[in-house]
Every structure is written in C-alpha cells, then in structure tokens.
Amino acid sequence: MSLFRSGPPSGEEDDAPFPAGTGLPAEHDPHDPWPGRRAPALETTGLGRRYRGAWALRDCSLAVPAGRVAAVVGPNGAGKTTLLRTAVGLLAPTTGQVRVFGRPAGESPAGIAFLAQGKPLYPGFRVREMLRFGRGLNPRWDEEAARRRLAGLGIPLERRVGSLSGGQRTQVALTLALAKQPDLLVLDEPLADLDPLARHDVMRSLMEAVAETGLSVLLSSHVVSELEGACDWLLVVNGGRVQVSGDIDDLLTGHRVLTGPAEAADALAARLPVISREETGRQATLLVRAAASPPDPRWSSRPAPLEEIVLAYLRSPGLSSLPRPSLTPAR
Numbered sequence: 626m627s628l629f630r631s632g633p634p635s636g637e638e639d640d641a642p643f644p645a646g647t648g649l650p651a652e653h654d655p656h657d658p659w660p661g662r663r664a665p666a667l668e669t670t671g672l673g674r675r676y677r678g679a680w681a682l683r684d685c686s687l688a689v690p691a692g693r694v695a696a697v698v699g700p701n702g703a704g705k706t707t708l709l710r711t712a713v714g715l716l717a718p719t720t721g722q723v724r725v726f727g728r729p730a731g732e733s734p735a736g737i738a739f740l741a742q743g744k745p746l747y748p749g750f751r752v753r754e755m756l757r758f759g760r761g762l763n764p765r766w767d768e769e770a771a772r773r774r775l776a777g778l779g780i781p782l783e784r785r786v787g788s789l790s791g792g793q794r795t796q797v798a799l800t801l802a803l804a805k806q807p808d809l810l811v812l813d814e815p816l817a818d819l820d821p822l823a824r825h826d827v828m829r830s831l832m833e834a835v836a837e838t839g840l841s842v843l844l845s846s847h848v849v850s851e852l853e854g855a856c857d858w859l860l861v862v863n864g865g866r867v868q869v870s871g872d873i874d875d876l877l878t879g880h881r882v883l884t885g886p887a888e889a890a891d892a893l894a895a896r897l898p899v900i901s902r903e904e905t906g907r908q909a910t911l912l913v914r915a916a917a918s919p920p921d922p923r924w925s926s927r928p929a930p931l932e933e934i935v936l937a938y939l940r941s942p943g944l945s946s947l948p949r950p951s952l953t954p955a956r
C-alpha cells in the first residue's frame with residue numbers, strides 16, 4: 626500500500642460513491658455512462674495525436690480511476706506532455722477520444738488545474754500579485770488556503786517570483802493550482818530542475834494536499850525513484866504508446882526478478898512472460914510477470930523495485946503492455 630494513497634484500494638473504485646463537490650457528472654444526467662458510479666478521472670480510447678506529419682501519440686487506450694495520484698513516466702519525446710495536454714483539453718486528439726470524469730475533455734464540468742512544464746509564473750510579480758491574479762480568474766479560488774500554505778512554506782507574499790528558488794517557485798505554482806480547488810490536477814514535470822531535497826518537499830506537500838482534498842492527480846516525471854510511495858497509479862508512455870497502465874501495488878506484487886542457471890532460462894521463459902533477460906556466464910537474471918516464485922529450487926527470486934520494472938518495459942518497447950483496467954461499465 627502506498628503511503629499517501631488517497632483513493633479506495635485497488636478493485637473497489639467502481640463502487641465508490643461520488644464525493645460531494647467534485648464536479649463529476651450528475652446522477653440525473655441522461656448522457657452519463659457511469660450512472661451512480663464514479664467515472665475515471667481520465668479515460669482515453671484509441672487516442673492519437675499527430676503534429677504535422679509525425680505521430681506523437683498512437684492508439685492510447687487507458688483509464689485512471691478517480692482519486693488516484695498517477696505518475697506518467699517515459700523517456701524524452703515519448704508523448705507525456707502531449708497526453709497531458711489532450712487530457713486538459715488544450716490539444717484536440719487527431720484520433721480517438723479523451724474523457725475526464727466521464728465527459729469529453731474540454732467539456733467536463735470538473736475543475737481542472739494544469740501546471741505546464743517550466744512553472745509559468747511572471748518573474749516580475751510579487752507572490753501577493755500572483756494570488757490576486759488567480760483570485761480574479763477563478764470562481765472557486767480558496768485564498769485562505771493559499772495564504773496558509775505559503776505561510777507554512779515560509780514564502781513571503783512580498784517576494785518577487787523571480788527572486789525565489791526553483792523549489793519555492795514550484796511551490797508557489799502548486800499553491801496557485803491548488804487554490805483553484807480542482808477535481809483533477811495535472812502537473813507536467815513539476816520536479817524538473819529541483820534538487821533532491823526540493824523534489825522531496827514538493828512531493829510531500831502535494832501528497833498532503835491530496836490527502837486533505839481527495840483530488841485526482843496526473844503528474845509526469847523522469848524521476849521514477851521519487852514517485853514510488855507518493856503515486857499509486859503508473860502510466861508508462863514510450864514512443865507515443867502507453868505501454869503500462871496500472872495500480873502500482875499490483876505492478877509491484879505482479880513482477881519478480883529471478884536468478885538461476887542460464888541453461889534453464891528458456892524453459893522458464895516458455896512458462897512465464899519475460900519482460901527482460903540478462904545472462905552473465907552461466908547465470909541468467911529475468912524480470913518476469915509473476916506474483917510468486919517458481920517451484921524450481923534452482924531459481925532464487927526477489928521483488929522487483931518500481932524503477933527496475935519501468936526500465937525493463939522501456940527497454941522492450943515492442944512488448945505487450947500489462948492488461949489495462951477494464952473500467953468501462955457494462956451497458
């Protein structure tokens with residue numbers, strides 16, 4: 626179980642009631658495909674996005690349950706930003722559909738806050754002015770919570786944004802996003818350019834906000850090691866395709882690293898889905914999709930850390946992805 630999990634345990638999402646004030650589809654909505662049930666925060670079917678001649682995203686079908694903190698990871702140019710921007714309705718899909726809390730992206734009545742890559746703030750503005758700006762633009766603005774948060778972080782309202790450290794600027798940007806009281810918070814690489822301590826502080830304060838409000842979060846990052854324990858859903862995007870989409874606890878319990886004699890590796894691989902395989906002399910090390918150790922005593926087995934699982938998938942882009950959640954309700 627992730628430390629900061631905010632949603633119900635895996636498998637129970639379908640029966641979760643609508644939380645009050647989430648802006649989710651009303652139960653009386655005749656077009657609501659999820660009557661009486663909580664729609665996924667994000668659902669895409671056959672999503673593709675082309676820039677001029679080149680596809681940045683192809684055939685992406687996934688569902689992230691509501692109330693989750695989902696990490697979107699993948700190498701440079703994988704399509705993470707494109708996925709996030711289509712989710713918030715800033716980019717129209719070339720193919721397929723994107724739904725946010727059950728409604729087409731861009732039409733969803735849910736509150737969405739998007740923190741774009743590079744912390745877009747005005748360096749010449751004082752923090753107080755940024756707050757005033759946000760207050761004027763957002764009807765759901767929570768000024769008191771924003772000021773309390775900044776005070777707790779020791780960020781003075783009179784400071785100019787340009788004079789803040791990278792970590793403090795991220796915290797201000799996050800505070801402005803949270804003050805909108807969104808149902809879905811989308812953060813594009815909020816940890817980029819931060820030192821390890823600042824990354825930890827930003828993740829911790831994000832998780833505190835999630836624990837207080839129960840909002841859904843989509844967060845892209847390259848720093849897989851710092852997402853474990855904070856995020857509870859993982860999307861691996863690679864070469865424009867979603868390779869993995871699943872509950873992090875399920876991924877961790879569903880993969881193992883096996884070490885044993887190289888001559889027995891083929892037989893093992895015939896029985897278990899192998900994600901990666903390395904051989905050193907007579908010894909083979911395999912990352913397999915399996916919840917238990919093989920009965921063969923020649924094989925030793927250990928759990929696979931999340932980073933190792935992610936890297937193994939990224940190194941095998943042609944590999945079939947994990948089963949995606951089938952959250953589409955029976956009709």
Ligand SMILES: Nc1ncnc2c1ncn2[C@@H]1O[C@H](COP(=O)(O)OP(=O)(O)OP(=O)(O)O)[C@@H](O)[C@H]1O
Binds near residue numbers: 702705706
């Ligand atoms: N506006 C654009 N015009 C043309 N091509 C683009 C545009 N935006 C992105 N691309 C291309 O689409 C692909 C996916 O880009 P995207 O920014 O979504 O990847 P990313 O995973 O967010 O990368 P990074 O981790 O480097 O930020 C890349 O090949 C990129 O060059």
